[in-house]
Amino acid sequence: MRNAISPTRVEDYPEWYQQVIKAADLAENSEVRGCMVIKPWGYSLWENIQRCLDKMFRDTGHRNAYFPLFIPLSYMEKEAEHVEGFAKECAVVTHHRLEPGENGGLVPAGPLQEPLIIRPTSETIIGAAFSRWVQSYRDLPLLINQWANVVRWELRTRLFLRTAEFLWQEGHTVHATEQEAVDETLQMLDVYADFCENFMAVPVIKGRKTASERFPGAVETYCIEAMMQDQKALQAGTSHFLGQNFSRASNIKFQDENSQESFAWTTSWGVSTRLVGALIMAHGDDDGLVMPPRIAASHIAIIPMLNKEEIKDQVLEYCDDLVAKLKEINYYGTNIRVEYDKRDTSSGQRTWEWIKKGVPIRIEVGGRELEEGNVFMGRRDKGPKDKKAMAKDEFVASVTDILDDIHNNLFTRAKKFRKENTKKIDDKDEFYKFFTPENKKKPEIHGGFALCHWSGDADVEEQVKKDLKVTIRCIPLDDDGEEGKCIISGKPSKQRVIFGKAY
Amino acid sequence: MRNAISPTRVEDYPEWYQQVIKAADLAENSEVRGCMVIKPWGYSLWENIQRCLDKMFRDTGHRNAYFPLFIPLSYMEKEAEHVEGFAKECAVVTHHRLEPGENGGLVPAGPLQEPLIIRPTSETIIGAAFSRWVQSYRDLPLLINQWANVVRWELRTRLFLRTAEFLWQEGHTVHATEQEAVDETLQMLDVYADFCENFMAVPVIKGRKTASERFPGAVETYCIEAMMQDQKALQAGTSHFLGQNFSRASNIKFQDENSQESFAWTTSWGVSTRLVGALIMAHGDDDGLVMPPRIAASHIAIIPMLNKEEIKDQVLEYCDDLVAKLKEINYYGTNIRVEYDKRDTSSGQRTWEWIKKGVPIRIEVGGRELEEGNVFMGRRDKGPKDKKAMAKDEFVASVTDILDDIHNNLFTRAKKFRKENTKKIDDKDEFYKFFTPENKKKPEIHGGFALCHWSGDADVEEQVKKDLKVTIRCIPLDDDGEEGKCIISGKPSKQRVIFGKAY
Incomplete structure (x- = not known):
C-alpha cells in the first residue's frame, strides 16, 4: 500500500518534512524572503503551546508584559558579545516614510537619526525598562515574560525550524543574588522539559551548552535537546544565566537591605514556533502529521457515512449527540475539540484528510454502528487500517484515557527511538x-x-x-x-x- | 479631601490621563520614539480583551493565522489609494545586517534589493496568501483573523491612544458575493459594539464614515464611536467593506458553480490596544483607574488588617478561606481573579493602591469582621469612603451579582454622560x-x-x-x-x- 506522504521518511527526510506540512496545511512560505505564513491548523498548535506554557509561567510567578519591536542601534551595542552575536542577522529600519522617487515608484524617505534594529531578542530594550523599574531589593525578583515576534535574518530558512521572522516567548528576570538567578534559570529549564515531555510527548535531554554554543552575552546557557527521526538533534528551548553582564550594560542596580547599591543578576529564556517543527519531526509518519493529544489542534474527527440516503438523518442525529457529549469533556484545561466532518465526499477521502492532518482519534459512523450502538475508532498512533468498534457510551466515558494512552505511546516510542540511536x-x-x-x-x-x-x-x-x-x-x-x-x-x-x- | 490623581479631570484632562496610567502602573513611554512599554497590569487588560474577542470571533466562524511582519514595497503599491494613505507613516527596512563603520561603531549593511515595509495593516500581504488559497467557491467564505503588532509612524503619540507600534487584531475575509461581504462587515461591527458595551461597559454609536474618513482603499468604512469624559470622540473599532478593490490588487479570483471566474469580495476589521485608552478615559475618575469588571486585570483586592499581632493569624486564616472560595467562582469565562495583599504596609496605603489600580471590589478584614463573620466591602464605582459590612458567606454568594451591578452602573453612567453631552x-x-x-x-x-x-x-x-x-x-x-x-x-x-x- 502506498503511503499518503511522498517521499517517505526513509526516501528523503527533508522533503518528507515539507510534504507533511503541506498535506496537513500547517504553513507555507510567503513571498517575503524567509518569512512563513502560519495557516490556521498550524497556528492552533502554536496557540495550544502558548496556552499551556503561559499557565506554567504564571504558576511560577511570572507576569506578561510587552516591549517595543524596535531597538535603537546604540542599545544593541551596549553588550559587546551580544551585538557581535547578532550583527550578521539584523533587519535594520532606516527610514520612516515613502516618497515618490525619480522613476515614478515610491522610495524610502525620512531617514532616521539613529537606525532601529528589529528585535532579534529583547535583553537590551527590556533591560532599559528594568533599569527604571528596579530600585530596591523590594522590587526583586522581577519576573516578566513576553509573547512576541522576533527577526533574525537567516540565509537558509526552513518552515518552523528556521525562519527570518518567528514567534516566541522570552522570559526576562532580575534577582538580588547570583544563586537566585541560577535557580530561576534551572527552574525554567525544568518547565520547558516538563512541557516538552508531558504536553508534546517529546523526550528531551537537559544540559549545559559549551562556551562556543552559548547565547551571546550569557555566562551560562542551558538547553533541552530532542532527537528527531533522522537522528539529528533539535534544540527545543534555552535558558540563560546572564550573570551581571546585562545589568551592567543596562545599568540595572538595586539597593539592598543595608542601602548598599549593587548590580542585579538577570536571566532570560525562550521557546519558539520551532517547537511545532519539533513535534512534526518527532512524531510524524509516512501518512503525515501525528499530533500529540494534549496540544492537538483538534482531538477527534467525526466522520459520518452519508452514502445511504435512507439512514442519513439517523446517522447525523447519532453523531450530533456524540459531538455534543464529547465537547463537554475537559482535557488538559480545555474542552475536547471536535472536527465534525459532514462534507459531501467519500468517508475514505475524509478519513485520509484527518490522518494527514494528524488528529489523534478518528470516529466513523455508518449503518452498522447505528444498529449496534457503536463507533468505529481509529487512533493516529496506530496504522490507518487498525480500527476497532467500541460501544458509543464506552468511547465517551474513556476518551480522555484513550488520549492519554496515545500521548504515552508517542512518548515511549520517541524515547525508545532515541535510546536505539x-x-x-x-x-x-x-x-x-x-x-x-x-x-x-x-x-x-x-x-x-x-x-x-x-x-x-x-x-x-x-x-x-x-x-x-x-x-x-x-x-x-x-x-x-x-x-x-x-x-x-x-x-x-x-x-x-x-x-x-x-x- | 484631596483626590489621588493630580491634576483632576476638570483641572487638566490630558495630564489627568497620563497620571492615571502612571498611578495604575499600566504603561510607560520607552526610549524608542512613540513606542510604549505595556506593563503587566495594563497588559492584563489587553489579554482579557483578547480572550473575550477571540471567543466572539471563533463563535462567528473565524480562525486565527499569522502572516509576515514585512510587506515588500511593491505589494503595498498594488492598491493606489491604500499606499497613498499609509506612505507618510511607514517604517522601512532597508538593510539586513550591521558592519563596523568608519568611526568604530556599527552601521547598517547588506542593502535589500527591495525595501520592506513593516506592516501598518496587512491587506496586501494577506491578499497575496488569499490569492493562493482561494480557487473555487468551495473555498469561500474564507474567515481569518490575526493578532499582531503593527507600526504606523505617528508624529504625535500618546500612550495607548496613538503609538508608533501598537497591538491589534485584524480580521480579513473573502466572500463569493457582495451581499455576503457587506453582511460580514456589519456583523463584525455588531460584534465590536457588543464587546464594547457588554464587556467594557463603554456605550458606542455604530455608523458609517464619510468618504474623507474612510480606510484607504475601502468602499465603505463602518465604525463604533464612544464619548470620553472630555466630550471628545474615540473611534473604538472599524469594519471595512473593501468591495473588489483588494481582490483586484491581489488577484483573488474564484470559479463559481458554473465555472465562471470572478474577483472575490473582501472585508477587513480591527480593534487595537487603543481600547485600553478608551476604558481609562470612559470610566476613570479623580482617584485613578476604574476597571470594568468583565475584563478587569483583577476582580477583587483582599486587604487583611495586620496591625494587631494577637489576631494576625486568625485574620489571615479568615482571608485564606475567602480567597480560596472566591477563586473557584467563574465569571465571564474565567475564574475570579484576586489580589491577596498581605504586604506589611498600612491597610489605608494598600487600599489606596488598589483604588488607583481600579480593582472593582475591595475587601478589608480586621478584628471586627472576624468577630462578626463579615467583610468590609468597597466598590470602585462608588466613593472611596462608601463602604459597607456584609456577611462573608453572603458576599461570596453574591460576588458575581455585585460585579454585574458595577458593570451596569458604569455603563449607565457613561451612557447618561453621553446623552447629557x-x-x-x-x-x-x-x-x-x-x-x-x-x-x-x-x-x-x-x-x-x-x-x-x-x-x-x-x-x-x-x-x-x-x-x-x-x-x-x-x-x-x-x-x-x-x-x-x-x-x-x-x-x-x-x-x-x-x-x-x-x-
Whole structure:
C-alpha cells in the first residue's frame, strides 16, 4: 500500500518534512524572503503551546508584559558579545516614510537619526525598562515574560525550524543574588522539559551548552535537546544565566537591605514556533502529521457515512449527540475539540484528510454502528487500517484515557527511538564512522547521538565541526560521574557530552 | 479631601490621563520614539480583551493565522489609494545586517534589493496568501483573523491612544458575493459594539464614515464611536467593506458553480490596544483607574488588617478561606481573579493602591469582621469612603451579582454622560459656539457630540475641520429618517450625522 506522504521518511527526510506540512496545511512560505505564513491548523498548535506554557509561567510567578519591536542601534551595542552575536542577522529600519522617487515608484524617505534594529531578542530594550523599574531589593525578583515576534535574518530558512521572522516567548528576570538567578534559570529549564515531555510527548535531554554554543552575552546557557527521526538533534528551548553582564550594560542596580547599591543578576529564556517543527519531526509518519493529544489542534474527527440516503438523518442525529457529549469533556484545561466532518465526499477521502492532518482519534459512523450502538475508532498512533468498534457510551466515558494512552505511546516510542540511536563511543575511528553517511546521496543518515568524553577543549569542537558537521549538543545535567579521556585529544575528561548533528 | 490623581479631570484632562496610567502602573513611554512599554497590569487588560474577542470571533466562524511582519514595497503599491494613505507613516527596512563603520561603531549593511515595509495593516500581504488559497467557491467564505503588532509612524503619540507600534487584531475575509461581504462587515461591527458595551461597559454609536474618513482603499468604512469624559470622540473599532478593490490588487479570483471566474469580495476589521485608552478615559475618575469588571486585570483586592499581632493569624486564616472560595467562582469565562495583599504596609496605603489600580471590589478584614463573620466591602464605582459590612458567606454568594451591578452602573453612567453631552443643533452659530472653548486655556472643553444635518458635501467637512477641528465622526446606522437642511450649507439633507472632536 502506498503511503499518503511522498517521499517517505526513509526516501528523503527533508522533503518528507515539507510534504507533511503541506498535506496537513500547517504553513507555507510567503513571498517575503524567509518569512512563513502560519495557516490556521498550524497556528492552533502554536496557540495550544502558548496556552499551556503561559499557565506554567504564571504558576511560577511570572507576569506578561510587552516591549517595543524596535531597538535603537546604540542599545544593541551596549553588550559587546551580544551585538557581535547578532550583527550578521539584523533587519535594520532606516527610514520612516515613502516618497515618490525619480522613476515614478515610491522610495524610502525620512531617514532616521539613529537606525532601529528589529528585535532579534529583547535583553537590551527590556533591560532599559528594568533599569527604571528596579530600585530596591523590594522590587526583586522581577519576573516578566513576553509573547512576541522576533527577526533574525537567516540565509537558509526552513518552515518552523528556521525562519527570518518567528514567534516566541522570552522570559526576562532580575534577582538580588547570583544563586537566585541560577535557580530561576534551572527552574525554567525544568518547565520547558516538563512541557516538552508531558504536553508534546517529546523526550528531551537537559544540559549545559559549551562556551562556543552559548547565547551571546550569557555566562551560562542551558538547553533541552530532542532527537528527531533522522537522528539529528533539535534544540527545543534555552535558558540563560546572564550573570551581571546585562545589568551592567543596562545599568540595572538595586539597593539592598543595608542601602548598599549593587548590580542585579538577570536571566532570560525562550521557546519558539520551532517547537511545532519539533513535534512534526518527532512524531510524524509516512501518512503525515501525528499530533500529540494534549496540544492537538483538534482531538477527534467525526466522520459520518452519508452514502445511504435512507439512514442519513439517523446517522447525523447519532453523531450530533456524540459531538455534543464529547465537547463537554475537559482535557488538559480545555474542552475536547471536535472536527465534525459532514462534507459531501467519500468517508475514505475524509478519513485520509484527518490522518494527514494528524488528529489523534478518528470516529466513523455508518449503518452498522447505528444498529449496534457503536463507533468505529481509529487512533493516529496506530496504522490507518487498525480500527476497532467500541460501544458509543464506552468511547465517551474513556476518551480522555484513550488520549492519554496515545500521548504515552508517542512518548515511549520517541524515547525508545532515541535510546536505539544513542551510543557511548570511546574510539575516535568509531566516532568518525558513526557520523559519516554510508550513502553519499543521503548525507543526513548517520548514527545519532554519541555520548563521548571531552576534556573541554574548544579545538576539539572546531575539529569535529569542520570534519563532520558535528557539534556538542550539550553537557548533560544528569551525569553518572564516570571519568575518562577525550575521544579526540585523549586528555582527561570529567564527563561524557552529547555529540550530534543539529538543526 | 484631596483626590489621588493630580491634576483632576476638570483641572487638566490630558495630564489627568497620563497620571492615571502612571498611578495604575499600566504603561510607560520607552526610549524608542512613540513606542510604549505595556506593563503587566495594563497588559492584563489587553489579554482579557483578547480572550473575550477571540471567543466572539471563533463563535462567528473565524480562525486565527499569522502572516509576515514585512510587506515588500511593491505589494503595498498594488492598491493606489491604500499606499497613498499609509506612505507618510511607514517604517522601512532597508538593510539586513550591521558592519563596523568608519568611526568604530556599527552601521547598517547588506542593502535589500527591495525595501520592506513593516506592516501598518496587512491587506496586501494577506491578499497575496488569499490569492493562493482561494480557487473555487468551495473555498469561500474564507474567515481569518490575526493578532499582531503593527507600526504606523505617528508624529504625535500618546500612550495607548496613538503609538508608533501598537497591538491589534485584524480580521480579513473573502466572500463569493457582495451581499455576503457587506453582511460580514456589519456583523463584525455588531460584534465590536457588543464587546464594547457588554464587556467594557463603554456605550458606542455604530455608523458609517464619510468618504474623507474612510480606510484607504475601502468602499465603505463602518465604525463604533464612544464619548470620553472630555466630550471628545474615540473611534473604538472599524469594519471595512473593501468591495473588489483588494481582490483586484491581489488577484483573488474564484470559479463559481458554473465555472465562471470572478474577483472575490473582501472585508477587513480591527480593534487595537487603543481600547485600553478608551476604558481609562470612559470610566476613570479623580482617584485613578476604574476597571470594568468583565475584563478587569483583577476582580477583587483582599486587604487583611495586620496591625494587631494577637489576631494576625486568625485574620489571615479568615482571608485564606475567602480567597480560596472566591477563586473557584467563574465569571465571564474565567475564574475570579484576586489580589491577596498581605504586604506589611498600612491597610489605608494598600487600599489606596488598589483604588488607583481600579480593582472593582475591595475587601478589608480586621478584628471586627472576624468577630462578626463579615467583610468590609468597597466598590470602585462608588466613593472611596462608601463602604459597607456584609456577611462573608453572603458576599461570596453574591460576588458575581455585585460585579454585574458595577458593570451596569458604569455603563449607565457613561451612557447618561453621553446623552447629557449630545445635542441636536440646527443653527450654524449655535454649532460654532458649541465647539468653541469658552476658556482659551482649556481648548479641550467644548459641547460634545452635535447631531446635525449634512448634505454630503466634502467642502463642509473641510470647513468645520479648519475652523473648529471638528469632524464628522459617523453617519449613524440608527437613524429616525428625519430630513432637514445642512447646518453649514443649507442644502437638503437626508439624515443627521455626528460632529465631534476626536482622538
